[in-house]
Amino acid sequence: MTSRILVVDDDTALAEMIGIVLRTEGFEPVFCADGAKAVDEWRTQRPDLVLLDLMLPGMDGIEICTRIRAESGVPVIMLTARGDTADVVRGLEVGADDYMVKPFNPKELVARIRTRLRPTPQSTSEVLRIGDLTIDVDAHEVRRSSTPIALTPLEFQLLVALASKPQQVFSREMLLEQVWGYHYKADTRLVNVHVQRLRAKVELDPDNPRIVTTVRGVGYRAGSVV
Amino acid sequence: MTNTVALANAAVRGVRGSGHRAAQLWRQSLRFRTLVIALALTSVAVLVTCVAMALAVQNNLWDSRKDQALKDAQRATNSAQLLLDSADTQGNRTAQIGLMREVSGQVQLVSASRVFGVIPIDPQAPPGLTAGGFSQEVVSDPLKQRVEKDATKQWWQPVALQDADGSTHAGLLVGRQLNVPGAGAYALYIAYDLADTEQTLVLVQSSLWIAGIVLVALIGVIAWFSLRTVVHPITEAAESSARFAGGDFDVRLPVRGQDELAVLGRSFNAMADSIEAQIKELGELSLVQQRFVSDVSHELRTPLTTIRLAAEMLNDRRDEFDPTTARTAELLQTQVHRFDTLLADLLEISRYDAGSVQLETEAISLAHLAEDLVDDMRPLAATHDTELRFVAPGGHTPVDLDPRRVRRILRNLIGNAIEHGEGRPIVITVDSSQNAVAVGVRDRGMGMTAEDAERVFDRFWRADPSRTRTIGGTGLGLSIALGDARLHRGSLAVWSRPGEGTNFVLTLPRGARPLDGTSPVPLEPVEAIAEIGVNTAPIVQPGDQAHVASPTEEEEKS
Numbered sequence: 001m002t003s004r005i006l007v008v009d010d011d012t013a014l015a016e017m018i019g020i021v022l023r024t025e026g027f028e029p030v031f032c033a034d035g036a037k038a039v040d041e042w043r044t045q046r047p048d049l050v051l052l053d054l055m056l057p058g059m060d061g062i063e064i065c066t067r068i069r070a071e072s073g074v075p076v077i078m079l080t081a082r083g084d085t086a087d088v089v090r091g092l093e094v095g096a097d098d099y100m101v102k103p104f105n106p107k108e109l110v111a112r113i114r115t116r117l118r119p120t121p122q123s124t125s126e127v128l129r130i131g132d133l134t135i136d137v138d139a140h141e142v143r144r145s146s147t148p149i150a151l152t153p154l155e156f157q158l159l160v161a162l163a164s165k166p167q168q169v170f171s172r173e174m175l176l177e178q179v180w181g182y183h184y185k186a187d188t189r190l191v192n193v194h195v196q197r198l199r200a201k202v203e204l205d206p207d208n209p210r211i212v213t214t215v216r217g218v219g220y221r222a223g224s225v226v
Numbered sequence: 227m228t229n230t231v232a233l234a235n236a237a238v239r240g241v242r243g244s245g246h247r248a249a250q251l252w253r254q255s256l257r258f259r260t261l262v263i264a265l266a267l268t269s270v271a272v273l274v275t276c277v278a279m280a281l282a283v284q285n286n287l288w289d290s291r292k293d294q295a296l297k298d299a300q301r302a303t304n305s306a307q308l309l310l311d312s313a314d315t316q317g318n319r320t321a322q323i324g325l326m327r328e329v330s331g332q333v334q335l336v337s338a339s340r341v342f343g344v345i346p347i348d349p350q351a352p353p354g355l356t357a358g359g360f361s362q363e364v365v366s367d368p369l370k371q372r373v374e375k376d377a378t379k380q381w382w383q384p385v386a387l388q389d390a391d392g393s394t395h396a397g398l399l400v401g402r403q404l405n406v407p408g409a410g411a412y413a414l415y416i417a418y419d420l421a422d423t424e425q426t427l428v429l430v431q432s433s434l435w436i437a438g439i440v441l442v443a444l445i446g447v448i449a450w451f452s453l454r455t456v457v458h459p460i461t462e463a464a465e466s467s468a469r470f471a472g473g474d475f476d477v478r479l480p481v482r483g484q485d486e487l488a489v490l491g492r493s494f495n496a497m498a499d500s501i502e503a504q505i506k507e508l509g510e511l512s513l514v515q516q517r518f519v520s521d522v523s524h525e526l527r528t529p530l531t532t533i534r535l536a537a538e539m540l541n542d543r544r545d546e547f548d549p550t551t552a553r554t555a556e557l558l559q560t561q562v563h564r565f566d567t568l569l570a571d572l573l574e575i576s577r578y579d580a581g582s583v584q585l586e587t588e589a590i591s592l593a594h595l596a597e598d599l600v601d602d603m604r605p606l607a608a609t610h611d612t613e614l615r616f617v618a619p620g621g622h623t624p625v626d627l628d629p630r631r632v633r634r635i636l637r638n639l640i641g642n643a644i645e646h647g648e649g650r651p652i653v654i655t656v657d658s659s660q661n662a663v664a665v666g667v668r669d670r671g672m673g674m675t676a677e678d679a680e681r682v683f684d685r686f687w688r689a690d691p692s693r694t695r696t697i698g699g700t701g702l703g704l705s706i707a708l709g710d711a712r713l714h715r716g717s718l719a720v721w722s723r724p725g726e727g728t729n730f731v732l733t734l735p736r737g738a739r740p741l742d743g744t745s746p747v748p749l750e751p752v753e754a755i756a757e758i759g760v761n762t763a764p765i766v767q768p769g770d771q772a773h774v775a776s777p778t779e780e781e782e783k784s
Contacts, residue, residue, distance in 0.1 A: 011528045017535040024539070081527035103531035103566050106538050173598075188588065188629065217589040217624030 003117050004028045006047035008038045008064065009079065010056050018051065021106045027113070035059035039067050047074070049116055054080045054091060062094050069095035073152035075116035079104075092193035097154040098180060099190075115181030116154075130163035131211035131223040133202060142202070154179065155198045162212060162222040171219040195220060256460070257453045264449045269442050276434040283430050287423055292382075292398060295339075295418040299400035300380055302337030303414055310406055322409070326355050333357075333416065341387075341417040344404060347374050351410045358417075365415055369401055373413045377403040387419060395421040459487045463494060475502040512581055519576050526569060530562075537562040564700075571702040575685065578709040585631070585713055589624035592632070592663045592734070593656045596621075599636050600654055607644050613651040614640070620658035620746060621665070625736050631710040632734075635718070636665065638703040639730045643669035646728065657746040662716075662733050666747040670727035679722045683708045707732075717741055721749045 005022055009015045010033050019029040032041040036058030042050065050068065054061035065076055078091045078099040088099055098112055128135040134143050140156060142149045151159065157179050162170060170178075172188040180190060199206045210223045251258050306329045313325045326344070333342055334357065344354030345362060364385050372381045380402045387397035398418040406412050462479065469477045478498060479491035541559035544552040577583045600616045607614045636654075643652045647669035655666045674682070681687050686701035704718075711718040716734035733745040 011532070014528055014532040014535075017532045017539075021535055021539065081523050081525075102527040103534040106535050189586070217591065 002026060002028045003048040004030060004045065005113065006030050006032065006042055006045055006050045008032045008035070008041075008050065008056065008061070009053040010034070011053075018109075021110065022113075025110050035061070035064060038064045042068055042074075049075045049077065049113055051077050051079055051113075052096070054078060054082070054087065062090055065091065065096055066094045069152070073150075073154075075153065077109075077112060077116065088187075088189060089193055092190065093197065095152065095197070097152070097194075112181070118181070128160065128163040129225045130159065130166070131202075132226045133159075133211060135160060135163055144202075149202055151198070151201060154194065155201065158194060158198055159202070159212075162220060166222045166225070169215045169218050169221045174219065191220075257450070257457045260453055261446065261449055265442065265446050268445045272438045272441050276438045280431050280434050284427055287427060287430075291418075291420060291423045295398050296380065296382060296400060298337045298339070299382075299402070299416045299418075302333045302416060303380065303402045303404065305336050306333050306414060307404055310404065313407070322352065330355055330357055333414070337416050339416050339418050341419065343415045345413045345415065346409070347403070347411045347413055351412070354412050360415065360417060364399060364417065365401070369399065370413070373401040373403060373415075374411075377405075377411065385417070387417060395419070396424055397421075456487075459490075463490060466494065470498055470501075475505065515576075515579075519573060523573050530566060530569070534562050534566060568700045568702075571700045571706060574706050575702055575709070578706075583709070583713060585628045587626040587628050589626055590629050590632075591622050591624050592627065592658070592665060593618040593621040595629060595632060596636060596654060596656050596665050599633055600640070603637070603640050603644075606641075607652070610644050610647075611649045612644050612647050615651050615653045616656075617653060618656040621656040621663045623658070625658075625663050625734065627714060627734055628710075631713065632732075635707040635710050635732055636667070638707045639667040639732070642703070642730075643667050643671070643728070647671040650727075655747050658736070659744075659746040661737070661739055662735050662741060662744075662746055664731055664733040664745045664747040666729055666731040666749075666751070668727065668729040668751050673724045673727050674722045675724055676722075679720050679728075682720055683718070715740060717745070719745070719749050721751065727751075 005027050007015050007018055007022075007029050008031075009018070012033060015031050015033065019031065022029045030041075030045050030047060032038050035056030038052075038056070038059065052061050052065060056064070061078065061080075065078070068074065068076065076096045078088075078096040079102060080087060080091070080099060081102045082088075091099055097116060100109060100112065126137065128137060132144060133149070135141070136143075137160060140153075142151055142156065142159065158175065161175065161178050162168075172191040175191050176182045176188065195212055196206075199209050199212055202211050203209050210226075213221050213223050215221055252262070309329055309332055310325070313321075313328075329344070330342075334340060339358075341358035341360050343356040343360035343362065345365075346352065346354055364387070366383060366385075369381055369383045372379075380400060382398060382400045385397045385399045386394045388394050397420050399415060400418070401413055401415045404412040404414045459479075466477045466479055475498070478495045481488050481491040481495070537555070537559045540555040544555040547555060597616055597618065600614050604614055640652065640654065648671040650670040652670075653666075653668045655668070657664055657666075683704045685705045688701060708718050711732055711734070714734050716732065719731050719733070720728065721731075722728040729749065729751045731745055731747050731749050733741060733747070735741050
């Protein structure tokens with residue numbers, strides 16, 4: 001089944017060009033050029049992935065992403081001309097799974113889209129434990145003593161990656177490879193921000209993380225099971 | 227023995243220490259200095275005045291007492307002589323004794339002294355009398371001679387009189403000849419006790435001492451307090467200036483009254499206002515510049531993205547075109563890529579100029595980062611038949627650095643080395659010291675002259691303009707690398723010799739201390755290391771899955 005991708009960008013030439021690239025790769029692009037209409041368009045079209053430009057008329061990309069995230073965990077990749085930290089981090093904080101700085105390599109764009117659309121490998125039908133949480137991998141559920149916690153697919157994958165090897169310290173590069181699918185040195189800010197987002201959702205006290213612990217100078221590790 | 231020595235040493239040290247502290251206080255405190263000078267001068271003035279006063283009082287007291295005594299003695303002698311002249315004893319012994327007693331009473335009355343003596347000049351003559359414990363020993367020879375020789379005058383001398391309890395005090399001895407009818411010439415010596423004068427003098431002196439000290443102390447206290455009113459505003463101004471210099475631009479001085487201090491306050495406040503306004507203006511300018519850079523970035527990049535996607539698409543399909551169109555598509559692709567890189571570099575440089583760059587630091591091992599990068603660049607080096615060698619004696623412990631920027635620097639340095647290395651092996655060295663970590667990239671290629679080496683960090687500067695770049699470069703790589711190094715408060719230095727090659731060394735400080743000019747990796751390459759043709763084993767980080775190092779291996783590596 002072809003995946004539908006919603007392209008939200010006010011530059012029509014660019015949107016069309018991206019559409020051509022996506023179509024060549026076997027995706028089904030749909031377009032929206034107005035920020036104000038973007039969320040409605042998303043609800044109507046129900047795409048499998050959203051390419052979201054940050055600078056839009058009507059409603060800016062950050063706001064759109066926040067609204068979409070309030071309702072769904074659909075993969076969102078930000079497109080931005082600004083590579084500045086503040087903008088990128090803000091975008092990641094409101095829920096984008098990845099970002100691409102314009103101008104980008106089309107092959108890279110396609111690769112990242114494919115990674116996000118990749119189905120999570122069903123490793124085992126076991127239940128993983130991390131900290132005081134239980135993770136049902138098949139059901140895509142995370143619970144703290146029977147209270148479910150809502151996570152986006154990316155956050156879920158991150159948690160599962162850490163939980164499946166509890167003794168392992170994961171460097172940021174390793175996480176980028178395993179969860180984001182990068183095979184080369186990419187921006188480690190992706191990992192930093194998403195760990196923060198994850199902590200905000202699963203930790204009882206985000207300033208004293210017990211579930212996702214930091215190993216200074218190396219990376220992250222799953223907290224011990226209580 | 228040692229105890230006393232130790233004690234003496236401690237005392238000396240204490241004195242020296244307090245002397246040192248006093249010297250420091252002298253240098254640092256205006257109040258202390260002024261006070262000390264004021265006290266010193268006052269003390270001298272008071273001392274001189276008191277001494278002069280004391281001397282004047284002393285002389286005055288002495289003179290008036292002496293005059294009084296002499297007058298009294300003169301009168302006494304005269305009346306005694308009168309008495310003797312008018313008496314008629316006729317050699318009657320009893321009458322003579324009675325007369326003497328009368329004379330004694332008269333002398334005592336008139337002279338107001340109880341200590342006197344009538345001594346016969348002629349030792350054969352009948353003896354005189356003494357009163358009040360008078361002894362002839364008190365009379366000195368010169369006085370005796372004078373009195374015996376000259377009958378007309380009254381002679382005197384200061385003597386030391388002894389009290390009943392043996393204490394001595396000052397006294398005055400007056401002597402004059404008396405003529406006792408029928409017995410001959412006698413000498414009348416009258417002694418005056420000046421003890422009371424002495425006491426008065428002592429009293430006056432001690433009063434002056436006390437008054438002097440109190441005066442000096444009082445002046446000291448007054449000076450201290452009056453200085454306080456002056457120095458306090460100065461201290462306030464000094465502190466405010468320091469706070470202002472430290473970055474607190476809201477600081478102002480309170481202005482009271484119209485005197486010089488008020489003028490100082492007003493001037494300071496005016497200066498502070500001016501500086502604050504200028505800084506605000508500069509800040510806004512920087513913000514404007516930043517925003518411009520951002521906006522330009524966005525505006526240029528969106529159409530460029532479309533162009534790039536299109537060029538890439540055409541390039542991918544160039545097999546479907548005829549040769550000319552295919553070649554056109556290729557050229558389009560490479561130049562669009564070059565344009566993109568140039569734009570990115572230009573925007574980066576303009577950010578440095580605007581001062582709007584920020585470090586995003588993580589704790590990362592420089593050796594680890596460098597090794598990964600070297601591995602990534604091996605394929606590129608291979609296309610130029612160049613070997614990359616990595617040596618890391620140090621730099622393993624994590625240091626706060628911005629990995630993206632450091633990687634960019636290294637990529638640039640290694641790229642340059644490959645470009646100019648003439649195929650000879652390139653050695654990348656990572657080392658660390660207590661204060662810094664450093665990485666050096668050494669190639670043995672064509673090198674450059676010292677003048678060229680100085681200009682190598684200039685923007686768009688190339689040592690040999692006629693050379694075409696094979697590895698894509700914009701001419702801004704080293705400028706950006708230098709900017710990144712400086713952002714870390716580090717340094718990027720170059721050594722080069724024509725025909726021998728070039729060595730770039732990036733040094734980053736570890737922790738808060740700034741660099742001191744030295745680097746863990748020497749700028750002038752050490753031949754021994756360059757000659758080493760050995761790749762070290764891959765760096766092991768704790769947490770790497772595969773390898774758990776045995777204790778001996780860990781020791782060797784660190």
